[in-house]
Amino acid sequence: xxxxxxxxxxxxxxxxxxxxPEVLVRxxxxxxxxxxxxxxxxxxxYRDPGAGNDAxxxxxxxxxxxxxxxxxxxxxxxxxxxxxxxxxxxxxxxxRAYPQQWGFGTHHPALAELAxxxxxxxxxxxxxxxxxxxxxxxxxxxxxxxxxxTVRALARAGxxxxxxxxxxxxxxxEEVHWGLTPEERARVWWDISWIWxxxxxxxxxxxRTIGSRRFVFGTGWPLRLSQTPRANLDLLPDxxxxxxxxxxxxxxxxxRSA
Numbered sequence: 001x002x003x004x005x006x007x008x009x010x011x012x013x014x015x016x017x018x019x020x021p022e023v024l025v026r027x028x029x030x031x032x033x034x035x036x037x038x039x040x041x042x043x044x045x046y047r048d049p050g051a052g053n054d055a056x057x058x059x060x061x062x063x064x065x066x067x068x069x070x071x072x073x074x075x076x077x078x079x080x081x082x083x084x085x086x087x088x089x090x091x092x093x094x095x096r097a098y099p100q101q102w103g104f105g106t107h108h109p110a111l112a113e114l115a116x117x118x119x120x121x122x123x124x125x126x127x128x129x130x131x132x133x134x135x136x137x138x139x140x141x142x143x144x145x146x147x148x149x150t151v152r153a154l155a156r157a158g159x160x161x162x163x164x165x166x167x168x169x170x171x172x173x174e175e176v177h178w179g180l181t182p183e184e185r186a187r188v189w190w191d192i193s194w195i196w197x198x199x200x201x202x203x204x205x206x207x208r209t210i211g212s213r214r215f216v217f218g219t220g221w222p223l224r225l226s227q228t229p230r231a232n233l234d235l236l237p238d239x240x241x242x243x244x245x246x247x248x249x250x251x252x253x254x255x256r257s258a
Contacts (some may be wrong), residue, residue, distance in 0.1 A: 001059060002033070002216070002217065002249065002250045002251055003028060003217055004037045004194050004217065004218045004250035005035045005037065005167070005220050006037065006124075006215045006220070007019065007038065009040050009041040011042075011097050012045055013137065013141045013178050015133075021059050021060055021063055022063075024061055024067060025066055030226075033217075035068060036068070037068050037126075038060060038067045039209075040056035040072065042083075043072045043096075044096075044098040044101050045073075050079055050083060053072065054119070056173075056235050066213065069091060069093070070094045071087040072097065072098065073095050073097065074102060075110035076104075084118070085121075089254060092123060093123065094123050094124045094164065094253075095114070095124075096196070096239070098143075106147055106151055107121050108124075112153065113162070116158045116161060117159050118157060118161075119160030119161045122211070122254045123162060124162040125164070127146055127150075127151065127165055127166065129145055129146040129165060129172060130194070132223065137161065148175040151163065152179055155180055155184045155185075156180075162186045164189045164190075164191065164253060165188060165191075166183060166190075166220070167191070167218075167220055168190055169196070173206060174210075181236055185214070188215050189216055191217065192247070193220040193224055193229055194220070194234075195219040196228075203233075203236065208240070213247075213248045
């Protein structure tokens with residue numbers, strides 16, 4: 001199992017204890033997770049994420065095979081195409097973008113260009129719906145949640161696009177999924193880090209209605225407890241915990257055809 005949604009590094013709006021790669025390795029070992037896709041949390045708030053990407057690769061270099069880098073590429077920045085090629089050459093398994101933090105609107109052309117370029121390069125584009133609930137945010141944290149319209153626009157950008165949307169709840173997932181064609185839906189995956197388990201049972205509902213293969217395991221560590229999504233899986237009804245109905249595999253996202 002791969003945890004497709006983790007970070008290292010500090011968060012600018014509250015203290016996060018021990019957001020370090022060596023701690024993350026101990027966390028995934030404790031939770032019996034094979035590997036993690038790791039972003040650099042401060043980079044979401046940098047104007048130019050390039051320095052954050054360098055810090056990410058350096059920090060993860062002792063943990064090859066356990067912690068895989070997911071750097072950020074800002075597509076309205078000069079020479080972003082070279083930045084994308086560079087991080088892929090250095091071993092990025094996916095690329096992150098933060099349209100809300102960067103002030104991108106739903107149909108920002110640069111975001112679609114990045115999604116297409118990632119698709120052509122064989123890596124998924126990872127979008128983060130939120131870092132914290134709106135009710136918990138610092139007054140200086142003015143970025144809103146990722147809009148469903150942005151995800152739909154990127155899913156329609158081209159047949160090679162592969163999107164992993166993290167930290168989404170049931171409302172956003174259903175708004176996107178049922179607004180796309182079957183071909184477009186096959187380009188979008190969701191992690192389960194923000195989907196409620198019992199008593200709402202929203203995870204069970206989504207697995208039944210949308211299908212387990214559209215979902216991958218993710219925790220949102222260190223901003224969220226790593227045990228929560230594992231507990232929600234353990235509390236699924238028996239028929240949804242069957243080996244016949246596993247979650248999708250994040251490592252296979254780029255390889256699947258639409």
